Amino acid sequence: MTASAILRPRGPADRLTGLFWRRPGLLLLLLITPPLLWLGVVYLGSLAALLLQSFYSIDEFSGVVKEEFTLKTYAELFRPQNLDIILRTVVMAAAVTLTCAILAFPIAYYAARYAKGPWKAAFYLGVMLPLWSSYLVKVYAWKLILAKEGILGWAAEGTGTGFIITGILSIPGLEGSSLSTSPFGTFLVFVYIWLPYMILPMQAALERVPTTMLEASADLGATRSQTFRTVILPLALPGVIAGSIFTFSLTLGDYIIPQIVGDSARFIGLAVYQLQGTAGNIPLAAAFAVVPILIMLIYLTLAKRAGAFDAL
Amino acid sequence: MRSEASLGLKVAAIGGLLFLHLPILLIFLYAFTTEERTYEFPPPGLTTQWFGVAWNREDIWPPLYLSLKVAAISTALAMILGTLVAAAMARARFFGRDQISLLILLPIALPGVITGMSLRSAFGIMDIPFSTWTIVLGHATFCIVIVYNNAVARMRRLSGGIMEASADLGANSFQTFRYVLLPNLGSALLAGGMLAFALSFDEVIVTTFTAGQQSTLPIWMLNELVRPRQRPVTNVVAIVVFAATFFPILIAYYLTRGGSETAGMGK
Amino acid sequence: QVTEIGAAEGQVNIVAWAGYIERGETMKEFDWVTKFEAASGCKVNVKTANTSDEMVALMNEGGFDLVTASGDASLRLIAGDRVQPINIDLIPSWSTVDERLKDAPWHTVDGVHYGVPYMWGPNVLMYNTEVFKEPPTSWNVVFEEMTLPDGQSNKGRVQAYDGPIHIADAAQYLMFHKPELGITSPYELNEDQYKAALDLLRTQRTLVSRYWHDAFIQIDDFKNEGVVASGSWPFQRNLLQSDNQPIASVIPQEGATGWADTTMMHVDAANPNCAYMWMEHSLSSNLQADLAVWFGANPAVPAACTDGRGMSTAETCTANGMDDFEKIRFWTTPVSNCSQGDGACVPYYRWVSDYIGVIGGR
Amino acid sequence: MNAAVEFQNVSRHFGPVKAVDRVDLTIAEGSFFAMLGPSGSGKTTCLRLISGFEKPTGGQIRIFGEDVSTTPPHLRNVNTVFQDYALFPHLNVRDNVAYGLMVKGVGRSQRYAKADDMLALVKLDGYGDRKPAQLSGGQRQRVALARALVNEPRVLLLDEPLGALDLKLREAMQDELKALQHRLGLTFVFVTHDQHEALSMADHLAVFNEGRIAQIGTPQDIYDRPATRFVADFVGSSNVLPPEMTQALGGPAQWASLRPEATRLAATGPITGTVTALRYLGSGTRVVLDANGTEIAALVPAGLPVPAEGDRTAIAFDQKALHLMEGA
Amino acid sequence: MNAAVEFQNVSRHFGPVKAVDRVDLTIAEGSFFAMLGPSGSGKTTCLRLISGFEKPTGGQIRIFGEDVSTTPPHLRNVNTVFQDYALFPHLNVRDNVAYGLMVKGVGRSQRYAKADDMLALVKLDGYGDRKPAQLSGGQRQRVALARALVNEPRVLLLDEPLGALDLKLREAMQDELKALQHRLGLTFVFVTHDQHEALSMADHLAVFNEGRIAQIGTPQDIYDRPATRFVADFVGSSNVLPPEMTQALGGPAQWASLRPEATRLAATGPITGTVTALRYLGSGTRVVLDANGTEIAALVPAGLPVPAEGDRTAIAFDQKALHLMEGA
Numbered sequence A: 001m002t003a004s005a006i007l008r009p010r011g012p013a014d015r016l017t018g019l020f021w022r023r024p025g026l027l028l029l030l031l032i033t034p035p036l037l038w039l040g041v042v043y044l045g046s047l048a049a050l051l052l053q054s055f056y057s058i059d060e061f062s063g064v065v066k067e068e069f070t071l072k073t074y075a076e077l078f079r080p081q082n083l084d085i086i087l088r089t090v091v092m093a094a095a096v097t098l099t100c101a102i103l104a105f106p107i108a109y110y111a112a113r114y115a116k117g118p119w120k121a122a123f124y125l126g127v128m129l130p131l132w133s134s135y136l137v138k139v140y141a142w143k144l145i146l147a148k149e150g151i152l153g154w155a156a157e158g159t160g161t162g163f164i165i166t167g168i169l170s171i172p173g174l175e176g177s178s179l180s181t182s183p184f185g186t187f188l189v190f191v192y193i194w195l196p197y198m199i200l201p202m203q204a205a206l207e208r209v210p211t212t213m214l215e216a217s218a219d220l221g222a223t224r225s226q227t228f229r230t231v232i233l234p235l236a237l238p239g240v241i242a243g244s245i246f247t248f249s250l251t252l253g254d255y256i257i258p259q260i261v262g263d264s265a266r267f268i269g270l271a272v273y274q275l276q277g278t279a280g281n282i283p284l285a286a287a288f289a290v291v292p293i294l295i296m297l298i299y300l301t302l303a304k305r306a307g308a309f310d311a312l
Numbered sequence B: 001m002r003s004e005a006s007l008g009l010k011v012a013a014i015g016g017l018l019f020l021h022l023p024i025l026l027i028f029l030y031a032f033t034t035e036e037r038t039y040e041f042p043p044p045g046l047t048t049q050w051f052g053v054a055w056n057r058e059d060i061w062p063p064l065y066l067s068l069k070v071a072a073i074s075t076a077l078a079m080i081l082g083t084l085v086a087a088a089m090a091r092a093r094f095f096g097r098d099q100i101s102l103l104i105l106l107p108i109a110l111p112g113v114i115t116g117m118s119l120r121s122a123f124g125i126m127d128i129p130f131s132t133w134t135i136v137l138g139h140a141t142f143c144i145v146i147v148y149n150n151a152v153a154r155m156r157r158l159s160g161g162i163m164e165a166s167a168d169l170g171a172n173s174f175q176t177f178r179y180v181l182l183p184n185l186g187s188a189l190l191a192g193g194m195l196a197f198a199l200s201f202d203e204v205i206v207t208t209f210t211a212g213q214q215s216t217l218p219i220w221m222l223n224e225l226v227r228p229r230q231r232p233v234t235n236v237v238a239i240v241v242f243a244a245t246f247f248p249i250l251i252a253y254y255l256t257r258g259g260s261e262t263a264g265m266g267k
Numbered sequence C: 001q002v003t004e005i006g007a008a009e010g011q012v013n014i015v016a017w018a019g020y021i022e023r024g025e026t027m028k029e030f031d032w033v034t035k036f037e038a039a040s041g042c043k044v045n046v047k048t049a050n051t052s053d054e055m056v057a058l059m060n061e062g063g064f065d066l067v068t069a070s071g072d073a074s075l076r077l078i079a080g081d082r083v084q085p086i087n088i089d090l091i092p093s094w095s096t097v098d099e100r101l102k103d104a105p106w107h108t109v110d111g112v113h114y115g116v117p118y119m120w121g122p123n124v125l126m127y128n129t130e131v132f133k134e135p136p137t138s139w140n141v142v143f144e145e146m147t148l149p150d151g152q153s154n155k156g157r158v159q160a161y162d163g164p165i166h167i168a169d170a171a172q173y174l175m176f177h178k179p180e181l182g183i184t185s186p187y188e189l190n191e192d193q194y195k196a197a198l199d200l201l202r203t204q205r206t207l208v209s210r211y212w213h214d215a216f217i218q219i220d221d222f223k224n225e226g227v228v229a230s231g232s233w234p235f236q237r238n239l240l241q242s243d244n245q246p247i248a249s250v251i252p253q254e255g256a257t258g259w260a261d262t263t264m265m266h267v268d269a270a271n272p273n274c275a276y277m278w279m280e281h282s283l284s285s286n287l288q289a290d291l292a293v294w295f296g297a298n299p300a301v302p303a304a305c306t307d308g309r310g311m312s313t314a315e316t317c318t319a320n321g322m323d324d325f326e327k328i329r330f331w332t333t334p335v336s337n338c339s340q341g342d343g344a345c346v347p348y349y350r351w352v353s354d355y356i357g358v359i360g361g362r
Numbered sequence D, E: 001m002n003a004a005v006e007f008q009n010v011s012r013h014f015g016p017v018k019a020v021d022r023v024d025l026t027i028a029e030g031s032f033f034a035m036l037g038p039s040g041s042g043k044t045t046c047l048r049l050i051s052g053f054e055k056p057t058g059g060q061i062r063i064f065g066e067d068v069s070t071t072p073p074h075l076r077n078v079n080t081v082f083q084d085y086a087l088f089p090h091l092n093v094r095d096n097v098a099y100g101l102m103v104k105g106v107g108r109s110q111r112y113a114k115a116d117d118m119l120a121l122v123k124l125d126g127y128g129d130r131k132p133a134q135l136s137g138g139q140r141q142r143v144a145l146a147r148a149l150v151n152e153p154r155v156l157l158l159d160e161p162l163g164a165l166d167l168k169l170r171e172a173m174q175d176e177l178k179a180l181q182h183r184l185g186l187t188f189v190f191v192t193h194d195q196h197e198a199l200s201m202a203d204h205l206a207v208f209n210e211g212r213i214a215q216i217g218t219p220q221d222i223y224d225r226p227a228t229r230f231v232a233d234f235v236g237s238s239n240v241l242p243p244e245m246t247q248a249l250g251g252p253a254q255w256a257s258l259r260p261e262a263t264r265l266a267a268t269g270p271i272t273g274t275v276t277a278l279r280y281l282g283s284g285t286r287v288v289l290d291a292n293g294t295e296i297a298a299l300v301p302a303g304l305p306v307p308a309e310g311d312r313t314a315i316a317f318d319q320k321a322l323h324l325m326e327g328a
């Protein structure tokens, strides 16, 4: 054995590796700089550009943006009709999130705990395919399902269950001439479209709950439902929160669904879209956009505290 | 517990899956309807002519091509950037780590309309004309996190030991990357890439803001749906896209499957 | 201002209302683009806008050469310096333009022309003939709760336009039914008149199932959603009728608001030569005639009704209200300085936000 | 003395894998019963059959005389200390321990009082407010123990509870467990693959091999009188002598075992061989000889002279130390 | 003989944690050097300092005389067998073993030939095409060994390589490792927290405690003549006698150690006490007495009578078995 104990560098790669070893921060810097430039400069920069605009105002007649600092636009944001939009959106987002969580749980739970082999693949595909099939076509399909002379109406007529639809449509706040023009329709489509975003992280979180934990609970005398409430639910919570980040934020920002299904009442996304695109009122749109940013930042902070980031 | 699922759970799970799929069946059905302008239920008749019509509609091809191009470039960019952050984040804790993880998450946590609008106003301020690249800029931003999530989950599972083992055996950082990290991360990256691709391909919320006058496939669809003219053609396109994503998703599943199972069994 | 027309740049980008610039894709017979493209060498790219506000926004954003702006947008575009004066000497067909439109205030400021008239027409009341055996005589079917001839309430079965300018429709309705308010123009409302109009719209909110802003979605709604009456454009009526739907339209006793659209040119138009070529082309009487039939509106060139080069005839023109020009109150942008005095009227930006409020149920 | 747990011809097959195969077993009430065996021999499956997480594919299990074939786990008054402890990470130590009482509906103050008693029993007073993640391995193990004991089970099952601990801590915990079992008079069923642990702790032990019980008896029985070659080989470090050698040493033509401690090096003796390996154990040196192809180990106590590798030496032993075994 | 590895006053602090603290150490070339100590005492950190995965916060490390403070791990001709083996899951066994040669640019046929040699050395011929996941624990360990040896390192570092194996397999691997080291004449640095393992395998060993070396010497030195109470307590199961008792037994007023094997039970003797615990070890029984508050253990070889718990008995021993220790 004649080899030396210390090898000499064979080329620049070895020397560079040595440099990285001596200065670990350097490698980190090299790794993190490009993504940070992208996200920090492109993304945050754009956000800042947007926020800046919220301090401008718009010339009321010509619709041209006046680039002077003012809080006028924010004052406008606090008009009752705009507060209505914010409130309506947040309530909708919360309702959608809650419903998604409730609907997603059995699917995620079954897929995580009981589905095996090909069944597991089937569940996975069953969740992923709707997620990746064209969002727009799905929304339009719902319009067709919910229309007065659409499939639900047709089915209800055939089965004599039309009173259920009439019943829903007579609930205060959900009125409409048909499901497709009722806020309930908007809600239903939101739930449908975002449901997969809730299922996936939830399933991942549930899969991380060790089986021995459930056995320990049964071993100590807990019934199934007690185990569910006291062990599974708390341990799956980060996944639920992770999923809710998606459903909540997606509902806050969507502008296609309320345009196609519902009673024309504005949601934040639609308001932002129309103020920006249709009305050209970029300052007010920007001020509107600050609302979901704030809401999501608070939400994320809370979620982080609950350990939800690891479950994403 | 390895016991059987209760009936209620089964019903709820299967019911949930059906809820996810019934509208999709409808999309299939309406690709064959004879009614051209509006949807009407039940469809007045069935025909397969729309597949041929779609094939011959030349206005489909440029948006399709643009969408594929955008998705490919965005995915490639996102894979590079996402892997870099994942690699950095998997290395020791450092100052600002939490902030960075928040920053990565932000583009999907904030509503797309905001991402879109911000980029749009930034383009406006900087006088950047709309182009394929402006769309890519938006897409890559929210695709990074998809790749990042997949990569970081795999890195967490990958025992740090094998990287040290490689150095211990005399490999420099580049060799370790090439021979150890990449092969082990590969399937996760591929899976992340496929998801990112699919996400970019179907994106419409951000794209409307960053596309200017260009038309990606979803924007084309939106126009088609709003101004119906051979409406079943949109369904045909949706079906083709659906069929085209079926296998990539299946492959992505099998590539990362080991992951979820180990994750399920670990602490 | 352009002084001479040079070689074609190869394309022209136009912001237009739905159905304004057809190339035979919806119906083969209606095509006034293909030939132009072949003759001029200018490819026509169309971006459809659904509301006047959207048109203004698109023009503010730039990248377009022309816009078919209605009266509630045109002055805003002029005030915002988004459009440039037109050199009418470069447009030979200018002489054929309807005299009533040549100097119309929505495109002429201080004697300078900012565009070429394109088309004008009323906002009609469209209705389902199975429900209304007799044409409705009043806009009240969309403004007030009532039992329709088929014995059912109109609640949930009517629609209204999803644009702030719809406030003018309400004002016009009040002008007829509540003369005590003293409304002289639906676009010039003082606080009290404005409030009364909003109140009427709030009543309407309880009747309307969905507001329409997209012509094609409105067509869907008449087919699938059981909508039986709504303010609309002749365009939707024509399409529905061609689909054999039981649909007709009427101008009720209160009269109607209407639009008069002008092709205007962006200050920074990148393709001025093609733009001028299009403006000239847009005034050709066969185009005007076909467009008028297609859209159910009136040509800006009266000759189109009679010269037989297109589909219009004297009868279709009369049916579309060619002779009712004076009865129609054309869309204009409400401003605060109005005939009631400086600052007496409610300006447009308040119309915008208040109408959002009304739709939101406030 | 009653039987706490009885297996009558119990089997648990997973498809072709016979994890537990036709096992008969009686565990006396109040005893400390160990299950010993190599990895995959079916020990854990046996415990899971008792706790109810597996159902037998054949045979019958009785707990205190009652057939439990239809009793779900949460209704069996049997508790388990899991190999990985399986503490609930979202609950603090006190709530972990009180969990069994909580699900029974015991009021908060009462169950906390009881939990604190249990924590005192395992010498963890004052740790109630910590989360499991803030404890060391040995402490976690004791929480798992307290949690299992709070329900006052009549049988406590322990699945390699000490596997993850280091030797020093393991010995301390062994003593503690043994003392606790003594004090509470419970039946402990203890799974391990460490023969020292099994021998030193159990009253009775069963040696498993491939899903079957190879031998069952007291530690002395097992160590001194292994029933089969497998047991002799697995338990302690006995020499296993082939039939020819036994015969040459004056016994019948049968497999036999000979413990290294029962031998001494001598100038002459019935077995001679070449020293092939030396192993210093602190308390002595283990000398391995090659005697005509059979490896034989002898123990030289500390202080006595140790031959060098390659030396030839003989082994002497008391004839009665030669223990005959069954055929296999 | 040269020094393979030298530590001069080496420290590695992690913030407030002094993982390794002012350690001086010399490992002779060709020796089998063991590092022993409780969990968290700094053994792994020491190994990582040698392989270069940690950098000292103070002091100097030399490998074969050369200062390695600027040498990254991949340029140190030192290889490691990791505790969890760290085999590359995507490569088959042969490629795993050949990895070190591949990154050095050795051609395929040559490196495969060498890899197969190495596999033969660790008795895994014919396993080259399997993936690591298809191997048992012991086999994986041997692959890790072959992989580390293929580079012909001058020092081989082994971090508790046998920790996960069961006793039977562990003993077999211990013998194999020892034989291999003999054959190859390499320097082995072996980390363990199992004192039996350390004593039976090492030429020299260092006992770590809280980042410092408590004693360094041959196994005999450490076992028979522990330098401190900590060493006596941790290594083997020595009795530690407080100064008063040493004095009462005729020695100076100093802490002393007394190995249980050096004692015998007797009717009378210098120490008397009550039997508090019995522990059957197979090869004998360990009897624990309470002698005026000090716990003393004695070993009764198998075959001799064992007292019952609660009996009073005395312990006799050879005066020279009493070993005096340093103050602490």
Ligand SMILES: Nc1ncnc2c1ncn2[C@@H]1O[C@H](COP(=O)(O)OP(=O)(O)OP(=O)(O)O)[C@@H](O)[C@H]1O
Binding pocket: D014, D017, D018, D019, D020, D037, D038, D039, D040, D041, D042, D043, D044, D045, D046, D193
């Ligand atoms: N759910 C199962 N499905 C299929 N085979 C199983 C299952 N559980 C256990 N086995 C098999 O049954 C046999 C016995 O397993 P068991 O866990 O009882 O062994 P053990 O004695 O506890 O081993 P260890 O000491 O490694 O924990 C093994 O071969 C194992 O692979």
Ligand SMILES: Nc1ncnc2c1ncn2[C@@H]1O[C@H](COP(=O)(O)OP(=O)(O)OP(=O)(O)O)[C@@H](O)[C@H]1O
Binding pocket: E014, E017, E018, E019, E020, E037, E038, E039, E040, E041, E042, E043, E044, E045, E046, E193
């Ligand atoms: N990267 C690190 N950051 C902070 N503390 C560390 C780090 N690595 C080791 N330590 C601490 O240094 C001390 C020594 O750790 P080391 O891993 O060397 O112990 P060990 O003797 O190998 O223990 P074990 O037997 O448990 O493996 C421990 O207290 C450990 O928590």
Ligand SMILES: [Mg+2]
Binding pocket: D043, D044, D045
């Ligand atoms: Mg087991």
Ligand SMILES: [Mg+2]
Binding pocket: E043, E044, E045
């Ligand atoms: Mg260690």
